[in-house]
Amino acid sequence: MKITVDIPVIETEDLILRGYDEADFEAFAAFGTSDRAAYVGGPHTRWDSWRAFMAGIGHWALRGYGMWMIEHRATGSVAGRVGMILNDGWDEPELGWHIYDGFEGKGYAYQAALAARDHAARHFGLDGVISYIDATNTRSLRLADRLGAKHERDGTVVGTPCQVWRHPRVARSASQPAEA
Known part of the structure; x- marks a missing residue:
């Protein structure tokens, strides 16, 4: 018996944000076991990467x-992950991202973050x-700023000490004016 989880597909110009496939695990583990995972509690063992992969589906x-898994449209390669996380110990839902080597x-x-944030606001409330960001993670700090977060x-x-960045509201009712 296979349990399915309904994960919406979001398409951007270059990317497809989609659910998990077991074939994605090798790219996921390559990131998780590398020094690049330092800002997300890594590097992890392959076994811990498997548990995190499965937790992503369970979330x-x-x-x-x-x-979502990020698929590069032109190559079909897994390019990373992006989306909303509310793990035990989190203050509130977080927009997180990992871009692979x-x-x-x-x-x-x-x-990917813009598309995920927009979808989460409009469809998940x-x-x-x-976003929780390590103060030394300059790439993520620049991305948060570019996304309009403060x-x-x-x-x-x-x-673990971090900075908490607040993203602007996306969804507006018809009576709310657009932000300038």
């Missing part, structure tokens, strides 16, 4: 939202969310 089943510096993180406060996540 969708439990919360009805989660992180070889896909950085091309605007894909921006494209997750609007004006936060440093709200210093905080901790799972006992």
